[in-house]
Amino acid sequence: EDKVVQSPLSLVVHEGDTVTLNCSYEVTNFRSLLWYKQEKKAPTFLFMLTSSGIEKKSGRLSSILDKKELFSILNITATQTGDSAIYLCAVGSGTYKYIFGTGTRLKVLA
Amino acid sequence: DTAVSQTPKYLVTQMGNDKSIKCEQNLGHDTMYWYKQDSKKFLKIMFSYNNKELIINETVPNRFSPKSPDKAHLNLHINSLELGDSAVYFCASSPYASSGRVGAGANVLTFGAGSRLTVL
Structure with a gap:
């Protein structure tokens, strides 16, 4: 069964910190990964990612x-309070299907 | 100019009622989707239509019936509403051509603002 797993589930940081969000997947017929x-x-x-090793x-x-x-990672440097949100990773599988992960809830404190 | 528009934005109704949510996209996309987002913010695909043809039908109760009168519209009708149907329903579209041609832009989903359904 196709699966997309994001970690961490939630994260609280202070303004100016750098965060790394993770997305791992197991899907048949990978097409693309979207954030x-x-x-x-x-x-x-x-972002949309289709090729390994090319940073967007x-x-x-x-x-x-x-x-x-x-897997894919999403980095946010010098975080701001406006970055507070849920970050979702989706993987395109086959021609039409997109499978979403559970999301990472990021809170940036002033 | 809203790209993907859904109505209504909010819907509060009693258990057992029947309700519809409408979606329209003006992006010229070929493929449209319905996703359900639960209270934990997990987005789960329900249906997808490509050029009015049903192509994805996940394990959704048959109380849910999608209808696509043309490729710019995808509506969702729900019969006999239950408490567990309370969620935010998102419509989305992507520019896949019916020929199956896939280009770089064809992979991106564009979402509507969501319709929050509350069943009492």
Whole structure:
């Protein structure tokens, strides 16, 4: 059965800290891995990863995929209170299916 | 210009009632989805349609019936509502072509704002 596991489940840090969020997966017919940020409403897209070892960056956020070890990490440097959210990892399996992990709830304290 | 819009945003109803949630996307995407997010924020896929054709039907009670009148709309009807149906229901879309062609942008899901259903 396809499975996506995120860790930690929750994390509390102070502004300025660096955090690393993990996503491991076991899926048939891997297509892509996506990271989303969910604040109060809809998940918003952060990154899509399809190839191992290529880092994607957007400001203080970066992510990388390891298709051999079946995991991805999302790094956030110099965290701010606005980074407080649930971070979701989703894996595309087959042509149409996306499987989500349980999410990591991040709280950044001022 | 909302890309994926859902109505209603909030729905409070009694057990046993029947209700519908509507979803429309103006992105020209071919594939639409319904996800259920529980109180622990776990997003679980329910259904997916590609060009009006049902392609994913997870183990969802048959009280839930999706309908896609065209590729821009995907509605969800729920019969005989139960307490456990209380959740946030998210509609999403992605730009897969019916031919199965997959490009870099085809992988990204765009979500609606969600419909919070509360069953009393």
